[in-house]
Amino acid sequence: MAEAKHVMWTEKYRPRTLDEIRDQVEVVSRLKKFVEEKSMPHCLFAGPPGTGKTTAALCLAHDLFGERFMDLFMELNASDERGIDVIRTTVKEFARAATISEAPFKILVLDEADNMTGDAQQALRRTMERYTDTCRFILCCNYSSKIIEPIQSRCAIFRFSPLKEEEVKDFLGWIAQKEGVKITDGGLAAIARISEGDLRKAINLLQASSTLKGEVDEDSVYRLAGRIEPRYAKEVLELAMKGNFSESRKRLRALLLEKGLSPLDVIRQFHSEIFLSELQERDKVLLAEMLGEADFRISQGGDPEVQMSAFLAKLASLSLGPRG
Amino acid sequence: MSPVEQWDEKYRPSRLSEIVGNKEAIGRLVEWVKRWGSDPKAKRGALIHGPPGVGKTVAVEALARDMGLDLIEVNASDDRSRGRLERIVGEAASGASIFGKGRIIFLDEIDGLSPTDAGAVDYIAELISRANCPVILAANDAWDPRIGKIREKCELIEFKRIGIREAVPFLKRIAEREGIRADPEALKILAERNKGDLRAMLKDLQVLSSRGKAFTKEDALRAARRDRTDTIFNVLKNIFSAKSCHSAKIAMSEADVDHEMLFEWIYENAPLWLSDASDLANGMEALAKADLLFNIAKREQNWGLISYAIDLMTAGVAMSRERSRAGWVPMKFPERIALMAKMRAERAMRQRVLGKIAERCHLSRAAAGTGVLPYLLEIARNDPGAFKGLAGWFGFDAEEVEFLKSLIGAPGAPGARRPKKG
Numbered sequence: 001m002a003e004a005k006h007v008m009w010t011e012k013y014r015p016r017t018l019d020e021i022r023d024q025v026e027v028v029s030r031l032k033k034f035v036e037e038k039s040m041p042h043c044l045f046a047g048p049p050g051t052g053k054t055t056a057a058l059c060l061a062h063d064l065f066g067e068r069f070m071d072l073f074m075e076l077n078a079s080d081e082r083g084i085d086v087i088r089t090t091v092k093e094f095a096r097a098a099t100i101s102e103a104p105f106k107i108l109v110l111d112e113a114d115n116m117t118g119d120a121q122q123a124l125r126r127t128m129e130r131y132t133d134t135c136r137f138i139l140c141c142n143y144s145s146k147i148i149e150p151i152q153s154r155c156a157i158f159r160f161s162p163l164k165e166e167e168v169k170d171f172l173g174w175i176a177q178k179e180g181v182k183i184t185d186g187g188l189a190a191i192a193r194i195s196e197g198d199l200r201k202a203i204n205l206l207q208a209s210s211t212l213k214g215e216v217d218e219d220s221v222y223r224l225a226g227r228i229e230p231r232y233a234k235e236v237l238e239l240a241m242k243g244n245f246s247e248s249r250k251r252l253r254a255l256l257l258e259k260g261l262s263p264l265d266v267i268r269q270f271h272s273e274i275f276l277s278e279l280q281e282r283d284k285v286l287l288a289e290m291l292g293e294a295d296f297r298i299s300q301g302g303d304p305e306v307q308m309s310a311f312l313a314k315l316a317s318l319s320l321g322p323r324g
Numbered sequence: 325m326s327p328v329e330q331w332d333e334k335y336r337p338s339r340l341s342e343i344v345g346n347k348e349a350i351g352r353l354v355e356w357v358k359r360w361g362s363d364p365k366a367k368r369g370a371l372i373h374g375p376p377g378v379g380k381t382v383a384v385e386a387l388a389r390d391m392g393l394d395l396i397e398v399n400a401s402d403d404r405s406r407g408r409l410e411r412i413v414g415e416a417a418s419g420a421s422i423f424g425k426g427r428i429i430f431l432d433e434i435d436g437l438s439p440t441d442a443g444a445v446d447y448i449a450e451l452i453s454r455a456n457c458p459v460i461l462a463a464n465d466a467w468d469p470r471i472g473k474i475r476e477k478c479e480l481i482e483f484k485r486i487g488i489r490e491a492v493p494f495l496k497r498i499a500e501r502e503g504i505r506a507d508p509e510a511l512k513i514l515a516e517r518n519k520g521d522l523r524a525m526l527k528d529l530q531v532l533s534s535r536g537k538a539f540t541k542e543d544a545l546r547a548a549r550r551d552r553t554d555t556i557f558n559v560l561k562n563i564f565s566a567k568s569c570h571s572a573k574i575a576m577s578e579a580d581v582d583h584e585m586l587f588e589w590i591y592e593n594a595p596l597w598l599s600d601a602s603d604l605a606n607g608m609e610a611l612a613k614a615d616l617l618f619n620i621a622k623r624e625q626n627w628g629l630i631s632y633a634i635d636l637m638t639a640g641v642a643m644s645r646e647r648s649r650a651g652w653v654p655m656k657f658p659e660r661i662a663l664m665a666k667m668r669a670e671r672a673m674r675q676r677v678l679g680k681i682a683e684r685c686h687l688s689r690a691a692a693g694t695g696v697l698p699y700l701l702e703i704a705r706n707d708p709g710a711f712k713g714l715a716g717w718f719g720f721d722a723e724e725v726e727f728l729k730s731l732i733g734a735p736g737a738p739g740a741r742r743p744k745k746g
Contacts, residue, residue, distance in 0.1 A: 006713025008696070010685060049695070054686045079688035112688050204699040211707035228698045245604060246595045253660055257667045260674050262690055297612065301619035305660065306591060310605075310612035313595075317605035 009207045010200050013175055018059045023167050024052055027158045031056060035063045038104070042128055042137045044113075044152060046144035047160025050198030053140040056160075057109045060138075065103055072106045078120075079112040087116075087123040095131035106135045113139040114146035121148045128154055162197025165189070171199065172206050181210040186218035194225050232261070233269030237277065240312040248312050249305075256305055263304035267295050270311070283318050290314055331530045332523045335498055340386045343379050344494045344522060345486040350383050352481050353460075357387065357428070360458040367479040369452035369459045371434075373466035374483030377521030380462045383483070384430050394427035405625060406443030409451075417455035427457045434471055435463035436582065449473045485520020488512060495525060499539060504529075506539040513544035556581060557655055560589055564597040565650075569639035576638045583630070587614065587637055588658035596655065600647040610640030673727045680718050705732050 015021045018035065021028050034040035040060070045053040054075075061069045074094050076086065094108055110116070116124070128137050128151070137155075141147055144157065163171075169192045176183050187209065195202035209216045209224055232255050239248035255261045274287050294307040337343045340350060349372070356370050372380050381399075388395035396416045398404060413429050429451070437444050452459045452474070463471065466480055492511045499506035511529075518524040532546060533539040562575030579586050591611050598604040617633035620626065674693075681692040681700075704711035715725050 006710055007717045008685060008714065049691070058686075075686065077682065077688040079690050080682065111686070112691070115688075200695060204696065208699045208702045208706075211703045211710055213706075224702065228702050243601060245601070249595070250659075253663065257660070257663050260671060260693065262693075265694065294612070297616045300616060301623050302612065302616040303619065306615040307612050309591075310608040313601075313605040313608035317601035 008204075009175060009179070010203045013203065014055055015059055016062060018056070018063050021052060021056065021059060022171065023163055024056065024160055027056065027160060030158065031060050032063075034060065038064065040064070040136055040156075042132070042155045043139070044144060044147060044155035044157045045138060045140045045160060046142070046157065048142060048162050048198065050195070050200035050202070051160040051162060052199065053160055054109070054111060056158075057107070057138045057140065061107045064107075072103055073109070074106070075109045075111060077111045079115040087120045087127060091124070092127055092131075095127055095135035095137075098134055105133070107138060108135055109138045109140065111140045112142075114141035114143050118148070121151060125150050125154070163199055164197070165192040168192040168195060168197065168199060168202050172202055175203065175206060176210075179210060181206065181216065182214070183209065183216040184218065187216045187221050190218040190221040190225075194221070231269070231273070232259070233266060233273050236312070237270065237273050237315065240315040241277070241279075243316050245313055245316045248316070249309050252308055252312065253305055263298055263308070264295075266304075266308065267291060267298075270308070279318070286318070287311070287315060330527070331498065331502075332526045335526065337379075337382050337386055338389060340383065340390050343383055343386060345490045346374075346379060346383070346483045349481050349483050350387075352479075353383065354387060354391075356479055356481070357391065357393075357458050357460075367477060368455075369461060369474070369478040370481055371461045371463060371466055371475060371478035372481045372483055373463045375464060375485055375519075375521060377518075377523035377525075378483045378486055379522065380483050381432055384428070384432075384460055384462065388428050388430075392426075395430055396427060397430045397432060399432035404437060404444050405627075406447045407625075409444060409447050413451065417451055417457065417459070429455060429457060429459045431459070431461045433463065434461050434474065435465045435468040437470065445471060445473055449477060452477045486515075486522045487520070488515045491515040491520070491522060491525060494522070495529060498526065498529065499533070502533075504533050504537055504539050506533070507541055507544075510539050510541045510544040513541060517544075556586075556589055559586070560593055560597075560655055563590065563638050563642055564593075564645065564653075566639070566642040569635070569643065572638040572642035573635070576634065583634060583637075584618070585658075585661075587611070587618070588661055589655075590637055590641060591615075592658040592660070593653075593655045594641060596653045597648065598641075598645060599649045603644050603646055603648045607641045607644035610636045610644060614640065670727075673724070677720065677724050677727060680720060680724070684718055701728065701732055704728065 018028050018032050043057075045056060047053055057075075058073075061073045065072050076090065091108065091110075094106070110124075113121075124137075125148070139147065139151070139155065144152065144159075169188050172188050172191060175181075176188065183206070191202050191205045191209070195205060205221070205225060205228070208228065209221055212220055212224065232251075236248050236251045236255070239245075239251060252266070255266055256263060271288065271291055274284050274291070277284070279287070290311045294302075294311050297307045298304050340354070343350060353370060353372065356366070359366060372383070374380060385395060385397075387393075396413055398409065398412055413431075416427060416429055431448060434448070448459075448461070461474060461478060466475060466482075492508065492515055495511045495514065496506060496508065499511070506529075514525050514528055518528065528544075529539065532543045556579060559575055559579040562578070563572050566572035566575060576583075576586065581589070594607050594611065595604055598607045614633040614636035617629045617636070621629035621633065675689060678689040678692045678697065681687070681696050682689045685692060685696055687695060700711070700714065703714065711728075715728070720728070
């Protein structure tokens with residue numbers, strides 16, 4: 001079958017075997033030992049996005065089980081299916097069924113495991129223990145601290161570090177050459193810098209820049225990145241700081257309802273923007289406190305827009321001071 | 325000073341014979357109650373439905389009085405969760421009457437059952453089947469899909485708008501009783517403009533004629549320009565300009581919308597009324613706390629919390645107003661209500677698209693939304709051919725492709741932004 005002409009490059013260039021992984025050298029060498037021994041413990045892969053956690057899990061399964069590894073492999077995304085029900089049904093069913101082939105065990109990958117609720121993690125803990133003969137778990141997460149200790153203690157922990165700019169640049173250069181992207185060295189460097197060690201982001205940026213007209217340089221990369229990931233939160237905050245609460249709330253509303261950004265993402269952006277702003281230091285602390293309060297209230301069932309609006313109104317009053 | 329008695333209360337009919345209009349519907353209702361229990365093929369419940377102000381509630385009340393029956397009434401102001409309903413009407417439905425009197429259970433405003441009235445629809449449907457006495461229900465919209473289960477078990481009795489020929493003589497009698505010289509043409513205008521809502525006609529007549537003792541065509545035309553939202557505007561004005569907690573809370577009781585909707589109105593319009601930035605910060609904080617309490621009340625079914633939430637959203641907002649300008653303020657309909665409805669369908673589509681991306685790229689839907697979708701849209705913007713190819717690879721159907729294309733040109737989308745000033 002002919003390969004599709006248009007695919008996402010993150011998938012096209014995703015390594016298939018541990019040997020193809022260029023980075024995370026230490027992690028990979030430890031994983032290769034599992035392959036040699038044909039055995040592995042439960043694992044916890046911790047590290048920022050785009051550093052190869054899922055890829056490593058896929059490659060490990062491939063190297064252990066061969067081409068037909070998908071029969072012995074299941075990938076669940078804990079963010080989408082993070083409730084306790086999934087742990088009690090889907091996960092348990094997969095884990096408990098004995099393997100049919102000669103492989104001694106199956107692998108279940110739980111992506112974004114740090115987004116699992118506390119009780120789901122508790123439920124998982126017993127499942128991991130009970131079915132350890134038939135199933136090995138790989139939990140992927142950004143922050144291992146969000147995984148409850150009893151689970152951490154049942155896992156071998158692997159830390160994935162953000163890729164260095166040079167590593168990203170090398171990889172991008174290789175793809176650019178294969179795909180015939182006309183991009184300057186400055187352009188590649190800009191992508192590497194913007195993506196901050198997140199290879200998925202870097203590759204997506206490269207693919208998007210390949211659709212620009214003409215040669216891609218540093219300047220066009222920055223403009224592209226600005227279009228793709230505008231600092232929405234910054235705009236909203238700036239309007240509030242100018243005292244234009246109504247317009248600021250309107251933009252917030254558009255982000256939440258029309259653009260479909262998750263409230264938590266928006267709050268997180270607000271959080272980093274506060275400390276980049278030129279507010280008084282004392283006020284930054286006050287606003288961080290209010291933002292924390294809003295975050296907490298949303299977790300308790302408060303309406304995201306209403307809660308963040310209270311924060312924006314406070315910001316508007318701080319920046320202006322009492323009106324004369 | 326004691327408050328002026330409202331005419332719609334003062335002249336509320338207490339006997340069926342005093343009710344204006346809907347004679348046929350009332351006759352059917354009486355017949356249904358009389359025959360209740362004797363005909364096994366007849367429906368066990370009666371659902372009376374029709375627009376506001378046409379006499380649904382008073383008809384049931386008068387019927388109970390005329391027929392000498394006890395009336396057990398539950399309306400939207402009561403907490404109507406399953407547990408509460410069981411306590412209020414459950415016993416009445418099963419036991420025999422202490423005084424040997426018959427009784428009627430009346431559930432008013434059932435299309436106003438909120439999602440918080442958990443399990444209420446199922447319970448009411450059950451109740452109708454097993455009650456030892458007639459159960460009458462009233463709703464504005466009998467075809468509200470939420471009450472389908474209830475509707476099946478009920479005889480439907482429609483109350484129609486009150487015709488001008490019936491309304492005008494009635495208004496004339498009231499005007500005479502109140503010593504008002506009313507121009508018959510003016511009363512006709514009043515009746516026409518209120519589209520058969522007798523209660524609204526009375527309210528208008530009282531408000532517009534309260535100063536002088538005459539009621540002219542000009543007066544009636546002033547009423548003509550008002551519409552339903554006028555009431556909410558006045559309620560808002562009274563809340564925002566209240567000088568005491570008491571008057572802010574009283575103002576709320578005059579609203580003909582539920583507290584969730586009123587919250588949206590206050591939340592939308594607060595920035596217009598609280599022109600001072602620190603007043604606004606305080607007001608929005610009060611609203612944020614009210615919002616949290618409403619939501620906790622709903623989740624925990626702890627209805628006692630609602631009263632504090634209402635304090636915060638009325639008195640809390642009113643008392644925030646210290647330095648803001650006085651004077652007339654234009655008000656607007658809660659924009660996000662409209663927007664949310666519009667977006668509901670879109671969100672489902674978005675999740676569909678993200679689900680496909682997530683599967684292809686080993687990501688969560690959330691990560692697909694931030695980590696892939698914006699890039700895909702940028703590619704689509706620059707190179708439609710590549711986008712078409714990728715759409716095939718992701719397995720998007722035509723509808724999904726159209727949706728994605730619509731995102732490219734969406735207002736506020738990246739690339740469509742105005743350049744910054746200075």
